[in-house]
Every structure is written in structure tokens, then in C-alpha cells.
Amino acid sequence: MPIVEIKDLRVTFTGGGKPVPAVSGVDLEVERGETLAILGESGSGKSVTLRALMRLNPEGKSRMEGTVRVAGQDVAALGRRELRAFRGRTAAMIFQEPSLALDPVYTLGQQIAEAVMVHDGCSRNEAMARALALFERVRIPSPERRLQAYPHEMSGGMRQRAMIALALSCRPQLLLADEPTTALDATVQIQILVLVRELQREFGLAVIFVTHDIGVAVEVADRIAVMYAGRVVESGPMREVIRRPRHPYTIGLLRSRAHGALAKGARLETIPGAPPDLADLPPGCPFAPRCFLATATCATTAPGPEPVGAGHQARCLRVDATAALLPAVAEG
Amino acid sequence: MNGGSQAATDPGSGRGGPAQPLLTVRGLVRHFALPGKLLGRSKAAVHAVDGVDFDVLKGETLGIVGESGCGKSTTARLLMHLINPSAGELIFDGEKVGSRELPLREYRRQVQMVFQDSYASLNPRLTIEASIAFGPSVHGVPRRQAVERARDLLARVGLDPARFAGRYPHELSGGQRQRVNIARALALRPRLLILDEAVSALDKSVEAQVLNLLADLKQEFGLTYLFISHDLNVVRFVSDRVMVMYLGRVAEIGPSEALFSAALHPYTAALTRSMPSMDPDARTEAPPIAGDPPNPIDPPPGCRFHTRCAFVADACARRTPVLTPAPAAVLPSARPDHRAACLMLEPGSGHPRAPAAPAAAE
Numbered sequence: 048m049p050i051v052e053i054k055d056l057r058v059t060f061t062g063g064g065k066p067v068p069a070v071s072g073v074d075l076e077v078e079r080g081e082t083l084a085i086l087g088e089s090g091s092g093k094s095v096t097l098r099a100l101m102r103l104n105p106e107g108k109s110r111m112e113g114t115v116r117v118a119g120q121d122v123a124a125l126g127r128r129e130l131r132a133f134r135g136r137t138a139a140m141i142f143q144e145p146s147l148a149l150d151p152v153y154t155l156g157q158q159i160a161e162a163v164m165v166h167d168g169c170s171r172n173e174a175m176a177r178a179l180a181l182f183e184r185v186r187i188p189s190p191e192r193r194l195q196a197y198p199h200e201m202s203g204g205m206r207q208r209a210m211i212a213l214a215l216s217c218r219p220q221l222l223l224a225d226e227p228t229t230a231l232d233a234t235v236q237i238q239i240l241v242l243v244r245e246l247q248r249e250f251g252l253a254v255i256f257v258t259h260d261i262g263v264a265v266e267v268a269d270r271i272a273v274m275y276a277g278r279v280v281e282s283g284p285m286r287e288v289i290r291r292p293r294h295p296y297t298i299g300l301l302r303s304r305a306h307g308a309l310a311k312g313a314r315l316e317t318i319p320g321a322p323p324d325l326a327d328l329p330p331g332c333p334f335a336p337r338c339f340l341a342t343a344t345c346a347t348t349a350p351g352p353e354p355v356g357a358g359h360q361a362r363c364l365r366v367d368a369t370a371a372l373l374p375a376v377a378e379g
Numbered sequence: 380m381n382g383g384s385q386a387a388t389d390p391g392s393g394r395g396g397p398a399q400p401l402l403t404v405r406g407l408v409r410h411f412a413l414p415g416k417l418l419g420r421s422k423a424a425v426h427a428v429d430g431v432d433f434d435v436l437k438g439e440t441l442g443i444v445g446e447s448g449c450g451k452s453t454t455a456r457l458l459m460h461l462i463n464p465s466a467g468e469l470i471f472d473g474e475k476v477g478s479r480e481l482p483l484r485e486y487r488r489q490v491q492m493v494f495q496d497s498y499a500s501l502n503p504r505l506t507i508e509a510s511i512a513f514g515p516s517v518h519g520v521p522r523r524q525a526v527e528r529a530r531d532l533l534a535r536v537g538l539d540p541a542r543f544a545g546r547y548p549h550e551l552s553g554g555q556r557q558r559v560n561i562a563r564a565l566a567l568r569p570r571l572l573i574l575d576e577a578v579s580a581l582d583k584s585v586e587a588q589v590l591n592l593l594a595d596l597k598q599e600f601g602l603t604y605l606f607i608s609h610d611l612n613v614v615r616f617v618s619d620r621v622m623v624m625y626l627g628r629v630a631e632i633g634p635s636e637a638l639f640s641a642a643l644h645p646y647t648a649a650l651t652r653s654m655p656s657m658d659p660d661a662r663t664e665a666p667p668i669a670g671d672p673p674n675p676i677d678p679p680p681g682c683r684f685h686t687r688c689a690f691v692a693d694a695c696a697r698r699t700p701v702l703t704p705a706p707a708a709v710l711p712s713a714r715p716d717h718r719a720a721c722l723m724l725e726p727g728s729g730h731p732r733a734p735a736a737p738a739a740a741e
Contacts, residue, residue, distance in 0.1 A: 088582035089553075188670075202671040203447070232446035233609065237653040238666040259583065262655025266662055286659040303587035304657075305616035314591050315616075318584040321552045337584075 048119070050221055050253045051077035051100065055113040058095050062108035065326045069095040071277040072113075074352075079220070082247055082254040084268035084285070086261060086300075090322050092277040093257045097223050100255070101138055102130060118220055136166050138221040139214035143229050145206035149198040155182075155209045156194030159216045166217040181212035185242060204235035208242070215246065222247070224256045228263060240266045261300065265289060270358070273297050276323055276333035279352075283359030293361040293369045295338045332364065340365045395473035400434035401571055401603050402458070402490075407431040407467035409453055413676065425675050427453040429627035431467075432702075435571065440597070440604040442618030442635065444611055444650070448675045449624040451607050455575045458605070459492050472570075488518055491564035495576035497556035501548040501563075508533070508544035511563045518567060525566075532562035535599075536592060554585035558592065565600065573605045578613065590617060611654050615639050620716075623647045626675055626683040629702060633717030641712065643705050643719035646684045682722060694722055694729035701725070706734045 058070040070092040077083045087093040098104045099111055102122055115122040118137050125133055142148045150158055159181065160174035167174075175194070182190035185208040198206055207227060214222060224243065228236040244267055247254050256267050264271050265285065272282040273294065281294035292298045299318035320337040323329065329336060335345040345364055352360040355370070363369065408431075410424040428450040435441050443451045456462045458469065460476070460483055471489065474481040494500040501510055511529035516522060530540040536558040548556055557577065564572055574593070578586045590613065597604060608614050614621060615635055622632040623644065631644040642648040649667040656662050668687050673679060679686050685695035700720040705713035709724075722728035727736025 088584065202674075204671040232672060233611070233650055233653040234446060234666070234668050235671055237655065237663055238669065240655065241663060241666050260655065261583075262657055265657055265659055266655045289657075289659050300583060303584055305587070305590065305610075305613045314594070315587040317587040317591060319588070321554055321585060322582065 049076040050079045050118050051075065051255070052114070052116040053096070053100075054115075056096065056099055056115060057110075057112040058092070058099055058104055059110045059112075060108060061110055062105075066110075067326045068328070069109075069277055069325060070099065071328075073274075073277070073279050075272060075279065075282070077221075077253050077255060079253050080247070080251045082244075082256060082267055082269045084256045084258060084264035084271045085274055086258060086264050086271055087274035088259055088322055090276075090325060091274040093259075093274045094225050096274070097140070097225055097255060097257050100221075100223060101134055101140055103140070132166070135162060135214075135217045135219065137219060138223060139217065139219040140223040140225065141207075141210050141214045141227045143226040145203070145210040146198055148210055149206065149213070151198055154195050154197055155201075155213075159194075159213050162213060162216050177216065178212070181216060182209070184215075184246075185209075185212045187212070203231055204238065207231060207235075207239055211239075211242070211246070215250065218250070220253060222252045222254045224254060226258055227256075229258070229260070236263075237266075243267060261289070261304065273300075276328060277325060278333065278362060280334065280363070281359075281361045283356060287356055287359045291356065291359075291373055293355040293359070293366050294334075294363050295340050295365070295369060296334050297361075298369060298372065299337075299339075332362075340368050397437055399437070399473050400470075401437045401472055402435040403470040404431060404433050404435075404458070405468050405470070407454065407457055407469075408465045409450075409457055409462065410465050423676055426627045426678050427675060428457060428464075429678070431624075431627075431629055433622055433629060433632060435603060435605055436620075438601065438603055439619040440606050440617050442614035442621040443605065443607045443624060444609065444614050444621060445624035445630075446609065446650075446672050448626065448672055450627040450675075451624050452575055454624070455492065455573050455605065455607055458573060459490060460487065461492075488567045489569050490571045490573065491567060491569040492573040492575060493557070493560045493564050493577040495579050497553055497560055497580065498548060500560055501556060503548055506545050506547060507538075507551070507559045508540070510548075510559065511566050514563065514566045528566060529562070532565055533559075535565075535596070536562045537588075538562075552585075554581055554589060557581060557589055561589075561592070561596070565596065568600070569602070571603045571605065573607070575607045576609070577606075579608060579610065586613070593617070611639075611651060623650065626672065626678050628683060629720060630684065631717075631719040632702065633719075634714065637712075637714060637717045641710065643710075643717065643724060644684075644721050645688050645690055645723075647719070649687075682720070690723060690730075690732065692722070692730045692732075698722060698728060700728070708734060 053073055053075040056070055056073040060067040060069055073096055085093040099115055156178050159178035160171055163174035163177050178194055179190055187193050187205055187208050228239050258264055268285045271285050271288040272279045275296050281297045292301055302316040318337050323333055331346045331348050332350050335341040350362050350364045352362050353366045355361050355366050407428055409428040410426055413423045445451045457464050469476040471481055471486055476486045477483050508529045511532055512525040515525040515528055530544055533540040533543055538558055578589050606617050618635045621635045621638045623630045625646050631647045652667040670687050681696040681698055682700050685691045700722045702718040702720050703724040704715050704718045705724055707713050722730040723732045726734045
């Protein structure tokens, strides 16, 4: 049984005037020990989907529909106590900005020990010992000293490692990562990506890794789900999605990347226009207004997921047309 | 390429001739003093930019890459004179910036900047037309002409003036706002455009559009770009030459292709290998270097990269390397305009891998 099962997830933000459907009908599954990368641009609903898994979207200002099951538990039905036990214990999250996720007035050791004591009911000494072991595992140099440090005393990369240690402190089965390397320098980002991959293997974690960067997804993921306007438009094994993309949006993203092999002075292929206003989505395929393959039908009919390979789906009416493009895409 | 239109947009162009660098930067230093400790003997300072020399050639795109704290954005702000340098001088087309021949105001007209945050860099209370026309008005262009120029530029950056001129910044998307910022930067008909992470905040699908636009504008207006970014793929794509900075100093500078295909400095090599792989079958197995960039408040002595360098030797902590081309004996394809600050390149530097001193070689 997959550890994460999301069926027809819809999250609507109702705080402002017009309700905004940030996520409209997402189906996803993640197996134990698997890493799924959710790839998307700002406003695609990738972070909202991730937050829904821990019920972190503001309850008064958003409405969540559909089923979200994590490790057999129905996340929407959890009571307050159960939710507390669930967060940290079953699923833990790391964020883009560790300095906002960590408490500035406690040392890192205190924060990790507190989480361990609350969840496992062990003594402070045992909790500190586990914190130390975790700091060593995430390769923080001089870990004893760093446990006594406050978050502001550490560099960005070290804070991110400390947050990973905190997230792993209660031995979760599922790690949710919301762009954890976006704010980091290139030489530090790759260290964190490799670390996440190691930890995933070592602890048998399931990981959902949200990113806007295709390269990051390639480095960490077993499977990729591409999101656009609150929907998963394409999902499949990482190699398949990168080598044989079948949704025009994925194709456009891969083609518009400035990469090393590009000739000097060449023009980038672009996706015209801008992502749509979620409060005012077109009736058919939300990507149709920007799509180079769109037909009149695309503007009126919302496409369902079409199987295009083993475990590979694209939500597009023109998958036949994209199949014809394949050799050209693979070259780029 | 279009010499005629360049002359039309800029009557002052070609003052120093085509071989004269458009901008020469010599010994640029900027330290930011930290609040002094009561008993501290000497006040600590952030060595944001610590002795930087480079040229920006006419009509080229010079890319600047580096990690946070390397001084790339401080360098950009110093070039714009948004902050004053602690030391060093700027020479713009043969004339010293701030001298009687080239007062700051006249220099600033010719050098404009586009920032990363497209929203923060626009006045929320001005329509975008008014924002673009503001600069020319201040510089003495009559109001009606300034507005006309603004509308021309809006059309030029792909925003229909009939639809967009009267809008406010919050009514535009990030990509559209960055187009407005580019139009505004061009309103004074500058010769040098400094793009400080100008496409970094944009979504990838929009980033490609803006990069294409920048390429078009460069051709049309005969511009020179200083393109600052942390995204090596983008820098490699847009730049003729690239400068790599590390902790306030230049680590390497050279033609884009040479620098990316055969890096001379170990830091450049590590940086390029740190970019996530796009090949599902060639993922990065081990990080090229460990640790974070050190704090620029107390930079390591000697070569600033020696604390993270795989080739570190005793000499590296003692001797500060200077920009040197690769010795032809080591790298036959070496070019004099491709230089790196590494003791391994400096003859007789004391590094075991350094070439022998010239006297000994002969």
C-alpha cells in the first residue's frame, strides 16, 4: 500500500473576495522509500498540495476536499491530539527558509530535544543524545558545539542541515520538502540534495520534494509530477518525464531552459504568455491559451489523465501530437 | 550591430574609440564597518568587495557569478554609485567618473540598472508610464516627449501601451513588471545596463521570454550588459565573458566558453560541477566541495578559497594570488584574456603544482 494516497484533492482559498481554487483535483501516490518531486512554477499549487498532507493550510481561510491518506490515516479526519502526534511522527516537513522555521530564542539542541521528548516521552539526556547523533548524521561540523548555537549563529547551509535533523528527530516515515535548497548557494545546494538522497535511502523515507527547478528534480526524484494551475498535468518515472515528456507544458519547460549546449546567440524557445489567474480559469485545459498544440476543443474540454507509458500519464487531449515530437525533445 | 541607430540614440558614443573599454574598474574596495565593540581594538568590517579590477568592453555582455557574500551585488551598486567605494576608481569610456569631464549625474544617465525585485523597484503610486517617463523628465526631457518615449519603450518591451500605460505595478505579473523595469532603465538611453539578478525571480517559462527580449534590445540599442546572476546556465548562455567572484575578490575571468569548458580556478570548477545535472543517468554522486562560503567579516588570509580547496598547500594561506593566465606549457589552449587568481598558475608561488619561476625555466 502506498504511504501517501491523494484522491481528487481540492484546496480553495476563501479568505479574499473571490474563492481561489489553488488545487483542483490532484491525484498522487507515493510508495514507501520513494522520492516524488512536484515540479511547478509559482501559483501551480505545488506547495499547497504539500501543505495539505500535514493540514498546514490555514483552516479558517481555506477549504480542503477529497481524500488525503498518509500511512493509512485519513488526514482530514484527524482530531487535534492525533494531528499533533501525526505531525513530526508520521510526516515531517522542511522549508525553504530555515530561519523562519526555527525558533530564534532557543538553541538548536533545545529545539530538537523538545520535539523528541514530546513525541517519545524520553528523558532530556536521551533526547540530547539523539540530537547529537542526528547532527553528526547530517554532517554538521563540531556537532556538540553547534547544538548549543542559536539559529542566527549558523550559516544558511548549516541551518538547513539543522532543520533536516529536527525533521528527522522523531523518525518520520514521510519527509515533505518545500523548496529546501532554493535559497542556498549552488555549492551548498548540491550538498543538501546529495544528503537528502542519502538519508532517504538510509532511513527508507518516502520523500515529496517540491521544486521549481528541473535540475533539482532530476537530482533527487524517482518520479516527477508536473503541476500547472492546480492540476498535475504530467506524472511518471523521472527518466521518462525528462527524456520523453508528453505534456506540452513539460515540453515547453524543458525547451526553454538555457543550458550549456546552447549555441551562443541562439534564441531560447519560450512558452508565450504567463500562468493564468487561478480565480478566473478558462473552462477547458488551463494551459490551452499558451499551448502550441491547442485546438478549439482544448479551450472547452478539460482533459483527463491519459496513460502514455508505464506509470506515465499526461493530462492532455493532444498526446498523439506530442508523441510525434519525441525525438526532437530528447535531443534538446 | 546597428551602428546608425546607436549613434542616433547616443550622440556621445565612441568617444574613446571601439577598443577603449566602456568601463574600467581599478582597485575597487568597499568595506562595511560593523557596529564597534566597546573594547574592540580595531573595528570589524565586512570585506564586501576587496580589490577588484576588471574591464567591461564595448558591446559585450560580461557575466558576474558567485555565491552569496561574494560581492557581486555590492560591485553592481558601486558601479552605479548607489553606494560609495572605500577605494578605487571607475573610468567610463576614458573619463574618470566623478571628474569634471564626467560628473556623476552624466555618468548615471549612461549607466542604468535593473534589480531582482521587480515590485520593490517600482513606485506603487505611479502608473508604469509615469515611472518610465520620470527619469527623462528629471534629466530635462520635456514632459510630452518623455511620455512619448515611455510609450515607445513599452511597445518595444512587448507591453501594448494602449492597454498597459495607465496600469499600476500591482496590476502586472512579475514578468510584465520586469519588462517595465527594463523599459525604464532604457528611458535615459544608457550605454551600459547592469542587470542584477534581473531574471532570477521569474518563473522559468517567463525567464526565457525576458532573456530573448534582452538579446533583442541589446542589438537594437547597441547596449553593453553587465549580467549578474547565480544561475550559471543562464550566465553561460548570455555572456561573452564571465567573471567569477569569491569573497569579495575576482577568482577567475575569461571568455565564457573557455571558462566553462576549462576552468582555471578550483572554485570555478567546483561551482560549475555543483549545478544540478540535467541528465537522469549522470546524477551528481558526491558534492564537489564541502562546507559553506566563509563569512566575509573575517575572510581567510592568502587565497580566500584555500579553506575549501582540494589543492590547498601551505603557500595558499600566506600568499595572495593575483590574476594570471594559464602557462602555455600547462594548457596549450591558454589565452591571455583568460586569467585566474590561483597560486597553481603563478610561477614560483611556492605551491607544489605551480610552474617553475621564469628564471629557473630559462
